[in-house]
Amino acid sequence: MRSASKNTLLKVVILGDGGVGKSCLMNRFVSNQFDEHSFHTIGVEFLNKDIEIDGETYTLQIWDTAGQERFKSLRTPFYRGSDICILTYAIDDKTSFNNLEMWRTEFSYYADVKENNQIPFIVVGNKSDVIAEEREVSQLEMETWCNENGITSCIETSAKNASNVQEAFKMAVQHWLRLESRADKNETDINDTVDLTKKSGDNRMSCCVGSSDD
């Protein structure tokens, strides 16, 4: 049971190819557990968890979706109304990285958000614990892709050794906060589009955190 409080509720959706470790990420974040033999998710899984940032508590309602293609129509209904979208790939799986574009499009379509850059996407490259020989996507590639797609937050994580998992979710919320405050400002600021792109470019490097053991 959640605490009786008026925490800000944030709906978080985790997307990415089947097997990149979405469910593991969520379980690591929520219950600090890791299951080596995790099953493919059926449709969706749901957990919630409070997270504190700058003294404020946020309740994250996390929807972990099934990445396998056959579940497409089962997961898409959950996109609408999300506050944060975590695009996930595995650094030892290039295909999963290449599919990020597909995931982003799918999300944007079904979430029914008017402008792309209003969606708080963050990109997470999971399985950063794998040995260097197995790595297929470099951190630079990730950053470049994010930069090209106007995504300002990205991070490499490992659900296995817990590295950067808390940080990833924290980053997602902070990212949301930035967008919120910007959105508030935008209500008076008509000429915002130029501003936004400029800002996102400037902020990019500061928000990208690489995995520590790289």
Added chain:
Amino acid sequence: MVEVKEEEEKKQVAEAAAEIAPKEDEGENENESLPTISESEAENEVSSSSDSDGEPERDKALLIGVAFNIDELYTEILYIILHNVGCDVSLEVGQNSLFSYAQEAFRIPNNKHRQLMDIAESKQDPELMINVEVIEAKELKSKDSNGLSDPFVTLYLASNSSHKYNTSVKSMTLNPIWEEHFALPITGNSTGDTLCLEVWDFDPAESMKEKFVTATSGQHENELIGRASIPLNTIPASGMTMWYSLDKKHKATRQGVLKVRVSFSSGKNNQVAQQEHRHMRKIILLHELEMSKVAPHWWCGNFSSQGEQLLTQHIAQSGLWPTEVALCSYSVYADVHQKHPLSLTLFTKLLEKLVKPLKTEDISEEELKLFWEATRKLLPSCFSVIRKIRKKSTTEKTIMKQVIEVMKILNYITLLEPNGIDLFPSTLYPWITSREDGPNCDILSTLKEAVCRGASDWLEYLIEANSRQNETDLVKLQNLIQLIHLVRTDLQKSIEYYDKLFLDHLKFQYAKCLYVFYQARIATLCEPEVTEICKTLKKLHYVGYSFNSAPVNEDPTDDPLLEGTSLFEVYLTLQRFVMLGKGLCPAEYNSFHIKNFHKWFHGGVTQWLDIAVYKALIRIEKAVELDKLVHVDTSVKYSSSAVDALTIFYQVKTFWQQLNWPDVEGSYTFIAKIIDDICRCCVFYADKMAAKVDGLGEVEDIYDKKFEITNEWCLAINNIDYVRETLEPFTRELNMEEVLKQIGETKGPLDADRCKNTLENVISNAIDTVRNKIIELLEIVVNKMGPSMKRLLIEGAELCNQDSNSVDRLMMYVDNNLSTLHRELNSENFNRILQILWDQLSEILNDIIQNNLEKRRPPSFFANLHTTLNIMLGSFKNPDDCSSCDALQRTEQILKINGLETADLIHQAYLELANLFEKSGETKYGELSFRCKFQNDSLIIEIMNARDLLVMDSNGTTDSFVRIHLLPEHKFIGVEKPKTKTQNKTLFPLFDETFTIKLSTEQCEMEGGLILFSVKDRDMLGYNNQYIGEAFLRFSDIPRTDQDLSSLPQVKKWLNRPVTMDTNVIKALESRQGDKQAREFLKKYKQRMGS
């Protein structure tokens, strides 16, 4: 040519179908097309299948297949008329009328007629025979002594009585059965002749041979039982079977009865006669059809009396057997039927007669060939009935009748086992798709094809008729719905009317066969359209999901909504269709492609779920708008919108039940989605409810503006709570358990557990979210009360003593509001709001205290505030609960402290230290030993020693002394503060000094009285004594006794120093900067702390 016919048929079917198909712009055509169909059909049937090569159609029709020369045949007819046999000839129809009938039927000009008549008249008389079957006799008179007879029958023609015929003898019976046949040649004119029948009793004395001889030689040794005579002119040409009375001369009584069948025959060649008969029958039939203009499908075997007469005469004069006649008729009718459809009943009747002989009797190869030839001609019309079963120009009853006949015909044919006969040549049956080499005689598979073909023609027409170019998706969907609906209706009809017929007659599963066809066709039709539409569904835009925002004012008749709804209708229609299949074809069901129809709709489900939520949100908004905020009835504490909200949720549930999604993985996921959606609807409802009551309760009176809790506010809270309470039971109704069970079965218990956890998380998340929403509302309410409470509290503090009115008002205010809350809210929410109220109150108090401390308000202000607060708390209904609120208690404590006069406050500081030190263990400052007692009005203190004192001097020792203070200071003014001598250079000083302090009785019994021992290090000069530490002893701990001090136990106390300024008391003192007493205390306090 066959192709043309196919086209024609299609057109008819199509026209028929147009009637039930949805109409677009064919309103007027309908009336025209209806009556014309039957007419044009007749024409089609005749003209399209006959070879038109210029000859006048009638003559040509006559000639077809007639190997005979018409003239010869006509001559034969005339000859038959001339030699009419039987009784019925001249009575019924005159000879002349027969001649003119024949002339007309054969279209013979007069001169030719006369010419042929001459030939007929000149021909010699026909060789006629009378056939007699002696069948049986009954009730014969007995002639023997044993009461029985041994009868036999003798028969002869009167004109030739010497030529007698005898039956065998049946011994010892009065009811003999013979069943024996005789043919008696007729000589000369038959009309005057008589057939004589005599029944005799055989004389057993004679030998068989003798009997025969005597019988024939006319001697009368045998005894005559009776006789009957039949004039030949009483016998109809078609023959007859009759019982005749047996008479005997001079005997009035009947001698018994004899059953005989008599008919005429000729010595003609049977083959020739049959052929002749067929031609004659055909010509006559065609003539009659033309004359009577009987409608197609109507003629069922009734000729005019002339026609009948001619045919009967021919049968009689040619000696044709009934089976032969039936076969001739069958062959002729089948042939004519091809061009002019006759009633199918005609054929079933003939087949009924033919089946047995064909199976049992010795039928010639040629006759058999004739039969199958005819059957081949007959069958296309049968299958045509099946194919046109949906034709609307004919009534249901007519079609039913026809189908029954077809069933009978096909059943007879099946009984005859047409093995090896090519019944269904591809020229006649181009629509048979599965063909193997060799003759095709598979009736059931042809029937199946006919059934499918009929359904197909009909369906394709419907599709064609409904398709327009550039249809919108919406129209496409509606067409699909309509189409499936029509198909379902057709199936239902087939079940209702035809299925049993097919099953009973042919063991053919008609409806099932149809279903198998339809399901495949509908699947190929729907799948691409549905998947395509699902892919390109227009999005439903609305912001309903984000909190605090209403659906944007979108037109609910907007396309995406309609489109989604229509798509859902298609889904439901298909669902029903598939259910029908499950019942009809339980065995095949699993192999049906359409079984998985739901997969085509995958994309649509998202849209439907969205629509369900969208509609729910709109309805909720409306329900809140319409809510008059009064109790639904006296027994409940919520208003209409809460009930409406539930109804709205149940509509979502109904949607879910209708969807009845067959796939468990999907079901599970959609349940999670629905629960989450419902939660969002709840939140939306809560927000709308809050917004509705938001402005309520602000009242203004002569004193001020304030917020009064209203019933409406309470209703709003209750409503949301009511909805929240129903959330969990609601989710249980979504069939979760079953779905989880199935996941367990198909995917294993681990997956089922994970799904279960997720669902439970989603549910509790939903419940928590709504609960927090309620708390949010309660907080809003309390916040609204805040300003009034604050103002009243301050007023109370300022004016407490002068004007108690404000306290009364405060009490009234709180009391009023709380009683409203108590009355309207359930206890859970009431307790919640109290809790929030306490928190809020202590926040307000803290604020006031802080503010007023800054303003240096006198302690009396805080004391008043404290009193006011206590009054207020007293008015709360649940004083127990207030103790549970830590914040309020702490605040109250602060208030109490700040309300104290400085001297009391200082003493409070000492008391707190005393309490604190009480708990302390060993310290670095050392330990003091002493003994104390009260005796009379004196306090006697013996300072004994100290140990382990803190090193204070540079030489590693300490020069210590102890001073005794009595506290509270202001109560002991003028009382001495004795001190010991200084014990130099020791950490273990022995003081061993006793002091007696004289006190008043009140002082001795001073509540909270304390002894403070302060131990100091004496400075060389005595100016700057250093503080080592202190210890306290409560007056209440000092014994009152006359006992010697030395007999009392030593008291040992570790020395301590104050350690913190951060206590409420010290802070309160610090806030009294202007107070000298406080200032000095603090100064000393800091010294005691050491630096």
